[in-house]
Amino acid sequence: MGMTLAEKVWADHLVRKGSDGAPDLLYIDLMLMHEVTSPQAFEGLRLAGRTPRHLDQLIATEDHNTPTVDIDKPNPDETSATQLTTLEKNCREFGVRLHPLGDADQGIVHAFAPMLGLTQPGMTIVCGDSHTSTHGAFGALAFGIGTSEVEHVMATQTLSLKPFKTMAINIEGDLPAGVSAKDIILAIIAKIGTGGGQGYVLEYRGRAIEQLSMDARMTICNMSIEAGARAGMIAPDETTFAYLKGRPHAPKGEMWDQAVEYWKTLRTDDDAVFDAEVTLRAEDLEPFVTWGTNPGQGVAISGVVPAPDDFADATERSAAERALDYMGLEPGTPIRDIPVDTVFIGSCTNGRIEDLRIAAEIMKGHKKADSIHRVLVVPASSRIRLQAEREGLDRIFKDFGAEWRNAGCSMCLGMNPDKLVAHERSISTSNRNFEGRQGPGARTMLSGIAVAAAAAVCGRIEDPRKVFEM
Numbered sequence: 341m342g343m344t345l346a347e348k349v350w351a352d353h354l355v356r357k358g359s360d361g362a363p364d365l366l367y368i369d370l371m372l373m374h375e376v377t378s379p380q381a382f383e384g385l386r387l388a389g390r391t392p393r394h395l396d397q398l399i400a401t402e403d404h405n406t407p408t409v410d411i412d413k414p415n416p417d418e419t420s421a422t423q424l425t426t427l428e429k430n431c432r433e434f435g436v437r438l439h440p441l442g443d444a445d446q447g448i449v450h451a452f453a454p455m456l457g458l459t460q461p462g463m464t465i466v467c468g469d470s471h472t473s474t475h476g477a478f479g480a481l482a483f484g485i486g487t488s489e490v491e492h493v494m495a496t497q498t499l500s501l502k503p504f505k506t507m508a509i510n511i512e513g514d515l516p517a518g519v520s521a522k523d524i525i526l527a528i529i530a531k532i533g534t535g536g537g538q539g540y541v542l543e544y545r546g547r548a549i550e551q552l553s554m555d556a557r558m559t560i561c562n563m564s565i566e567a568g569a570r571a572g573m574i575a576p577d578e579t580t581f582a583y584l585k586g587r588p589h590a591p592k593g594e595m596w597d598q599a600v601e602y603w604k605t606l607r608t609d610d611d612a613v614f615d616a617e618v619t620l621r622a623e624d625l626e627p628f629v630t631w632g633t634n635p636g637q638g639v640a641i642s643g644v645v646p647a648p649d650d651f652a653d654a655t656e657r658s659a660a661e662r663a664l665d666y667m668g669l670e671p672g673t674p675i676r677d678i679p680v681d682t683v684f685i686g687s688c689t690n691g692r693i694e695d696l697r698i699a700a701e702i703m704k705g706h707k708k709a710d711s712i713h714r715v716l717v718v719p720a721s722s723r724i725r726l727q728a729e730r731e732g733l734d735r736i737f738k739d740f741g742a743e744w745r746n747a748g749c750s751m752c753l754g755m756n757p758d759k760l761v762a763h764e765r766s767i768s769t770s771n772r773n774f775e776g777r778q779g780p781g782a783r784t785m786l787s788g789i790a791v792a793a794a795a796a797v798c799g800r801i802e803d804p805r806k807v808f809e810m
Contacts, residue, residue: 365500366499370458373399373427374404375402375423376405379426382430385434388495394497401445402438403749408758411442446721447722450562457587457590461606465483466482473562479573479576504541505539509618512547515548515622519625522769523626524622528567530636534636536567540615542573575606630784630785631646634659642675646671647671676801682760684758684768685717686717686745687750687768687769691721698789700737703736703793703797708796709796709798714743716745716751717737717743718758719745740796752770753770760784768792773785793807
């Protein structure tokens with residue numbers, strides 16, 4: 341019997357097979373680090389008198405706690421400032437490569453690594469961050485890990501992991517105009533639920549997936565964790581190779597040819613069997629928006645806010661009741677009638693150059709709706725910011741009335757100055773909409789880039805295809 345993509349990468353990195361229920365021991369090719377989940381790991385090494393085993397396979401950046409304005413001034417948040425300076429001190433002491441705030445390669449941990457060519461097919465990648473699954477877009481097996489595991493990988497370059505089940509997510513056919521990768525993954529999560537992928541590595545397959553850019557593929561794999569999955573993966577292909585070729589850490593010359601030859605083997609065998617399969621027809625998809633307090637509580641933009649009675653399962657019904665109360669929404673309200681206060685465009689899910697181009701295309705020639713408090717446009721990395729400015733996108737955003745920021749996690753999560761106030765409603769291109777995610781009492785509705793930009797134009801949630809008709 342053949343092997344799936346995930347099984348091939350796992351087998352290539354197996355150091356020791358677990359027995360009697362013990363986990364397998366896997367070799368880790370690359371560990372990414374940031375300021376939030378690393379302090380305890382460094383301290384653990386320090387107390388044990390140990391040093392990192394392979395410094396060349398560790399790299400760090402600053403992202404979660406970084407301000408996105410006035411980055412040359414003292415950090416206004418004492419806790420954030422402490423975490424950033426602690427990372428800087430730890431990296432100096434242990435010799436870990438760091439791209440700090442102000443560095444040209446600084447950015448959200450899951451954006452800067454692919455741009456440097458550090459993320460490559462067939463690798464095992466870990467980070468103390470849930471959305472490490474992003475790197476699966478390259479055919480890598482990438483996991484978010486806990487703080488104690490961060491220390492273990494630093495010390496040994498290995499990680500104990502239990503084997504996984506496999507699930508194929510097939511997106512058949514061609515995507516309709518105006519439907520994005522974010523809409524695909526929100527529709528998938530709505531279909532299988534936030535726990536539907538628990539214990540699985542998801543492999544995204546089908547014509548619609550193959551047609552996506554690398555930026556779009558990273559969006560899909562990024563949110564695999566929101567379906568409860570261990571990881572998400574897409575098989576590498578010519579699109580992958582074209583993205584990587586020439587990047588600073590990509591192989592060169594004969595090494596490139598050898599790498600591509602290996603990368604082409606990283607596909608699920610024709611006779612491989614998945615433990616589960618889910619299929620969606622691309623032509624049935626629309627722009628998608630969440631109405632509740634988890635990424636699975638979403639609906640097509642042509643739909644309405646559901647009623648608790650729409651859910652047969654008692655747990656889901658109760659969750660819907662709580663979500664509607666927290667979000668301040670009434671059942672039956674058309675999604676396109678919901679006004680928003682703030683628009684956030686950015687995050688490791690949707691802050692790449694392709695995303696910014698889409699936002700600029702919709703905003704060009706328009707002005708921010710008077711009812712909108714603020715529109716934040718936050719590139720996912722400093723390199724993306726520089727590229728956007730070379731293309732003149734920053735001028736479009738500023739003319740529109742948006743705030744053009746420096747790179748960082750920003751309003752994706754309430755760990756930096758970019759927070760919402762209680763009951764403020766945002767349409768956000770980030771990955772999580774849990775209660776208080778963007779600040780205590782904040783009401784977050786997730787969407788793709790185009791929907792968020794359209795909301796900024798209209799002052800309410802709107803189908804971006806309608807904006808082009810204005």
